[in-house]
Amino acid sequence: MKVLIVEDEPKLAAFVKKGLEEQSWEVDVAFDGQMGSSLALSNSYDVIVLDVNLPKINGFELANLLRRENLRTPILMLTALGTLNDKISGFDAGADDYLVKPFEFQELIIRLRALQKRNSESGPTSNVLKIADLELDLNERIARRGGNRIELTAKEFGLLEYFIRNKGRVVSRVDIAEKVWDIHFDTGTNTIDVYVNFLRKKIDKEFEHKLIHTVVGMGYIMKEF
Amino acid sequence: MKVLIVEDEPKLAAFVKKGLEEQSWEVDVAFDGQMGSSLALSNSYDVIVLDVNLPKINGFELANLLRRENLRTPILMLTALGTLNDKISGFDAGADDYLVKPFEFQELIIRLRALQKRNSESGPTSNVLKIADLELDLNERIARRGGNRIELTAKEFGLLEYFIRNKGRVVSRVDIAEKVWDIHFDTGTNTIDVYVNFLRKKIDKEFEHKLIHTVVGMGYIMKEF
DNA sequence: TTTAAAAATAAGAATTTTTTCAGAAAAATT
DNA sequence: AATTTTTCTGAAAAAATTCTTATTTTTAAA
The missing domain is CATH 1.10.10.10 (Winged helix-like DNA-binding domain superfamily/Winged helix DNA-binding domain)
Known part of the structure; x- marks a missing residue:
């Protein structure tokens, strides 16, 4: 299981990375949208975790961009705001799920597993x-x-x-x-x-x-x- | 868009049914697992909303049963408990998403739309x-x-x-x-x-x-x- | 009620479509 | 350059569909 985390807050990124690696998942971290985009397009991840608040390109824009590039990898959005409008924008932008910060780490894992499972069942990501x-x-x-x-x-x-x-x-x-x-x-x-x-x-x-x-x-x- | 709601609490069921019908979705309601199972298997719904606490067969069991019968319709679980263990069981049983009661109606709609959209993307569109x-x-x-x-x-x-x-x-x-x-x-x-x-x-x-x-x-x- | 026209049905002949085989041509490998 | 593998062709056998003809049944009008 290979995950890309796009998150500019180093502490949070490191925390999530460590936690996921303990589940023996492969984790890449991108610290802004630019980096996120190039990593996402050049590697084949099972899931992408995307913070909404990013420098340069924000999460919605990035999700949109990736979908326009025909990337089908499931995206989980992290939002600090949690308002309905944000959730709607997230789904519209092409996200498959979202999680409101702060979140329980276990919940992140569950949702990532679910995304991955759903995708692998009949997904074009899979080869x-x-x-x-x-x-x-x-x-x-x-x-x-x-x-x-x-x-x-x-x-x-x-x-x-x-x-x-x-x-x-x-x-x-x-x-x-x-x-x-x-x-x-x-x-x-x-x-x-x-x-x-x-x-x-x-x-x-x-x-x-x-x-x-x-x-x-x-x-x-x-x-x- | 055709939805099946499996929910034993008549008030909640009626509330959700009414709300979804205002979105001009077709809604069927089943008041227990038995009824839910037979409706789910004999009709073709776009999404199934499944309460965890049901008389006779509970939501997890029902989800499990439907998946064993090879039903691929996406399932959204409603749980009053909200503990992580329940969420895990829900996903294991074959649910595709869950929502903790009490929930905002708008959020239900968003999640149902997302499930439906995802499902309709894979596979050739029916003709x-x-x-x-x-x-x-x-x-x-x-x-x-x-x-x-x-x-x-x-x-x-x-x-x-x-x-x-x-x-x-x-x-x-x-x-x-x-x-x-x-x-x-x-x-x-x-x-x-x-x-x-x-x-x-x-x-x-x-x-x-x-x-x-x-x-x-x-x-x-x-x-x- | 009778009768002629219209429509439904059954059987089988004619035709088309698909499968299979054997081998030739082309391409890749040694 | 020789050998093996892959790709392609044409022809015959098998299968399925399409169509025709003849007959029976139904309909509607006299």
């Missing part, structure tokens, strides 16, 4: 895409199903990634051609079908619950049942 | 056409009626989509031929009639209230009664 018992590890570039490691070629991987990211939705062959092969015209060949077949052999064949389903006349869909 | 208890899911490319999943071929799907989009209006065979088949002349066959028949077998046959009605000499109309 593992999931559907049912199938995992696609974007770091290792490997698939796993039911404990088996499944190696995929580049094209197979790309196709599976596209399927999982669009699970529950029928994707047409044209969609696939454009998004996976980057081909924007009809080749007249059945390459896609052949690759679907390759994938099925690897991830579905020996399992009871198939994940890739054909929808005749429309395309394919990845779904649990 | 569903409806008439009466019939749903046509444009993502999954499947129809549902009264809990049954109904698979359709491409042509059947296209025809049903056209019917639903034009519900309450008589559509002629010429309209259908042009819009669904893209045929602009008379083929002399009764293909459309045959397909209407296919559709009826799948979506109307076993249900009391028929949705596809023949208007002799004119065409067909899809309507509730």
Whole structure:
């Protein structure tokens, strides 16, 4: 579990850092918004703790900025004010939770755990895409199903990634051609079908619950049942 | 936005219900865990508000039960106690947020909005056409009626989509031929009639209230009664 | 009530779509 | 440069859908 704390008050920062490290979490501290922003964007944290009152860029602005940069990491805002307006601004800015200072350390931990847990369940922060018992590890570039490691070629991987990211939705062959092969015209060949077949052999064949389903006349869909 | 409140104290339940309805949210109230569980599992709510102290099944148990049933709807726990232990149990049981009684109504709204927003971000946005208890899911490319999943071929799907989009209006065979088949002349066959028949077998046959009605000499109309 | 037109249904032929296979071409690795 | 791996192609087999035709049933008007 990796946490970024953006907090200008050194004492508080140090206190929180120490406390979290005792939980054996990895902790980075940024002392202003600038530093916070660059750390947040260049590392992959599980959670970001963000003080509202910061020099230069304030917490709301920073949260906003990070969301505009498409960062999905959950953000917990620390606010000394605790008025409803602040809470609303916080959520609007893209925060996922907030905590009013002064707070009990235990409560911080609980809320961080909750954020992290919620995010890891179906989060784009995580580098593992999931559907049912199938995992696609974007770091290792490997698939796993039911404990088996499944190696995929580049094209197979790309196709599976596209399927999982669009699970529950029928994707047409044209969609696939454009998004996976980057081909924007009809080749007249059945390459896609052949690759679907390759994938099925690897991830579905020996399992009871198939994940890739054909929808005749429309395309394919990845779904649990 | 559809909310389920599980709360045994009638005054509080009524107060919250009224407040949320003023935000034009749909609100159901369950007065005990049993009722809460059956409502939660048979409807699809955006958020569930769950009191910890309930008769029969308590809030923690209920949250646990719902998660074991694979329900992913975000849960906000209401606790009168406010001790850290309760909060921890709440999160462990599968709650996504909690609020200590007594609370400001505005704060409840903020937290519910945040939960709902977060939930709707992940996964493809639902894309569903409806008439009466019939749903046509444009993502999954499947129809549902009264809990049954109904698979359709491409042509059947296209025809049903056209019917639903034009519900309450008589559509002629010429309209259908042009819009669904893209045929602009008379083929002399009764293909459309045959397909209407296919559709009826799948979506109307076993249900009391028929949705596809023949208007002799004119065409067909899809309507509730 | 009869009758002609309109619509619904059943069966199966025709067509389209999808899967699978074997192998060629291209790319990457040794 | 040779070998292995990956990507792609075309063709045949299998599966599913689409469409036609013929027949039965229903509707509405005479």
